[in-house]
Amino acid sequence: MSEAAAAAPLIEAVDLRKVHAPRGEGAPTEAVAGIDFRVLRGEAFGFLGPNGAGKSTTMRMIGAVSPVSGGRLRVLGMDPAVHGARIRARLGSVPQDDTLDTELTVRENLLVYGRYFGLPRAVVRERAVRLLEFARLEDKADEQVEALSGGMRRRLTIARSLVNDPEILLLDEPTTGLDPQARHLLWERLFRLKQQGVTLLLTTHYMDEAEQLCDRIVVMDHGRIVAEGSPAELIARHCTREVLELRFPDGRHPEFAERFAAIGARREVLPDRLLVYADDGEAALAAVHATGAAPQTALVRRAGLEDVFLTLTGRTLVD
Incomplete structure (x- = not known):
């Protein structure tokens, strides 16, 4: 050929x-x-x-x-x-x-x-x-x-x-x-x-x-x-390198999203957790703790295609 x-x-x-x-x-x-x-x-x-x-x-x-x-x-x-x-x-x-x-x-x-x-x-x-x-x-x-x-x-x-x-x-x-x-x-x-x-x-x-x-x-x-x-x-185009997943009690995720406005590139409030998009997830977590916040759970993970997919198409369920 x-x-x-x-x-x-x-x-x-x-x-x-x-x-x-x-x-x-x-x-x-x-x-x-x-x-x-x-x-x-x-x-x-x-x-x-x-x-x-x-x-x-x-x-x-x-x-x-x-x-x-x-x-x-x-x-x-x-x-x-x-x-x-x-x-x-x-x-x-x-x-x-x-x-x-x-x-x-x-x-x-x-x-x-x-x-x-x-x-x-x-x-x-x-x-x-x-x-x-x-x-x-x-x-x-x-x-x-x-x-x-x-x-x-x-x-x-x-x-x-x-x-x-x-x-x-x-x-x-x-x-x-x-x-x-x-x-x-x-x-x-x-x-x-x-x-x-x-x-x-x-x-x-x-x-x-x-x-x-x-x-x-x-x-x-x-x-x-x-x-x-x-x-x-x-x-690389649509996400940061890492994502910090935080869980707080009593549905207070919107409140904490405002408190963390200067942390990471952007934040996303979900019903059960708060996502903080950052190139350095551990540094973002340290910044969260520096505000005096105490999340119930905290997870730093690599950003993936699922984050891209949901960023581009939204999280509303389509039947």
């Missing part, structure tokens, strides 16, 4: 829009409101945002299963409106909910899915062996899916999405509902795929997952991109 081809974006969106038709007499809703982004070959690219931000809608347009309402979208150099079938043949997709056939065995799920792509039986059988090893499901190959744990089903769903050797893997909330051990195993499997040159696109509500997996991230809110960069860049 030439250097120019390697540097060209695998996915490019310019002023991308998605408008949903009104229900009944309601007005149309703009789920994606004119966003620009580029995904390079071999990247792990993440979409973060609250429910209804437009993340999954964007993924469906990239996957050529939902038509674009406006703007320009190119996937693998092709227009999804014209070359949808060719694009889908080179993609793998892991939906939020597992769509495995529970009446088939683990191996049969791979074999049947491989036939949807028109692959020869011998090729599908060989790939099934490789994917069972990749997903650490060799010893479950002849068991029915309904007998698997949630983590095993998720690994099988990812393995099935790789049966056509995709260049791009779309992952919509890949580890939702899994225990920590299962999540970490999936992270390790996805990291291996990235090392093999597969381009990963994922949505997630887990900020630690985004930090672990993603080279670059866009944060979406109300259908728009409100920030873009690597996890480290976003933290």
